Amino acid sequence: MRLHRIGTRMFGEGRPFLSGRAHELMSSYVEDVTHLHGLPLRPGYMSTRRNSYAEMAEAMVPELGPLPAPVDVLALASAVPDADLIRSPASLLAELLPGDPFPLGVTDQGVVAPFTALKILRTYGASNCLLMVMDQQSLPYDVAGTEEMVPLRDCAAALVFTDGGAVAEGFEVRHCTEIPPERVAGLLAAELGGHTALVAGRGLAATLPNAFEHIRLAPPGLPCTGVWVALAAALPGWRGRRVAVADYDRTMRNLSICTLDTSCEAG
Template sequence: MPALLAACGVVAPPRRSPEPTLSNLSYYRDLVEPFGLEVDETLLRSAPHVSHRDLVDRLVAAPHVRDSEPDLVIVAHALPDITPFTAMSPYLDRLLGGRAVNFGIHQQGLAAPFTALRAVSAFQRAGRSQRAVLAVLEQTTLPTPFPLVHDNHLVDSGVLLVLGTGGGPRIARVESVAATESAAARLGELTAKDPDGTLLVTGPWLDRDPLRQDIPAFHCNPGTYCTSVWLALARHWTDWRERYGTVLLCDTDPLSGGTHIAVLHSDRASDAAQGER
């Protein structure tokens, strides 16, 4: 099972100049006009213009990341990059040594990071990975209005997780609940074994109190789409592993209605004794 060794996040980094993006107007027109849309130059000029590369550059500067030496690198995102024809997983791999199998996961919406964790687990079970880096990226500069982004005032954000094979909270399972099924029922089953020792972390797209029970809970603030629970994990995981045996990360995709859950288990005494990052 993948174990969390280090994590970092970035939210709303400084805005960039719009000129490079505006130079790609012909590309954007070719992209959206076949679908009956028009490029909104005013929207583009007012956007932050923070690219996936900008987010990656900031994330790899964090302690315990640049020297992680991964053998597997995965980049997950739910929204497209501002810059066309960019491949971020080999770029991230090069920054971290250039020796990893690398690929990206996208066009899955909020599910992309959860799918990436399944991939890390599969690589580990096959003996093909001892240390993986997962980057979850979200940039909000788009050539046309997109209600999910603009109506909800999303901001640029990114998370990077270093995942190994020993120590730290372990990703015990990742699962999905279809829109036609009850996410609350499944969460109730997962918390029932140890309600006092389980922390339920819900993203902004899920009901603040889905179980209607008095159990430890953390609700993420609005402003992000697919990075929400991962930002919370990056900020609080060292505290959570000492206080809770189980942490459930859960959010519902507002576009598909599907709910995605990651279950982290900690041996609190063992993890604290190791004093990992």
């Protein structure tokens, strides 16, 4: 896989929920979901503003600029459910992007979701594909889990892969399961060595290895997009380097690693 472009965007407070019949459907949905799982509904949730995944995905398309080839496969990854289910982000992107992309989505995997989506894209073997990673803070209930798992901002990161992508290549993804926290730093150092620059997710903040000369930590409050925001910021200064993007889910005890080789030239 060859990376043609990576784009990221932070979003503001967003729009109100739709009115009329759409508002009734969403109200009924969030009440059913919270009741089913025994979760208290946040008071006044349906009167708040939010950025739906569909709206964020739609806003990212023009920021990617003209794509050099039709998209074959489209993957979306997120850690939490969409705030507004009225529009499907996958269907919307399939209509907006050139070509007739096959859409797929990965969720309910926490910080692992984008890594799983990348692995699936590699399995399909498509040269021209797009990965859209999104975080969303607007939820009708409180998120349980460790601090690094809670989304505090709305953000999207898009990775465009093409045949001739010149930003990075050689994407390899590995999942290491049932890894206790005390083994994480040693495993990362053994797997990657000191010659690799590291983009570390917030799940690794307490266990960063000392073996890496160049480390960039993902910003807080972005469980899925954080490492890709950090990667986009680091790439201009890491040309010609072997880079690893990694994150650790303390709840599931899963360590995910994506390695890539950056181009010596500007992307």
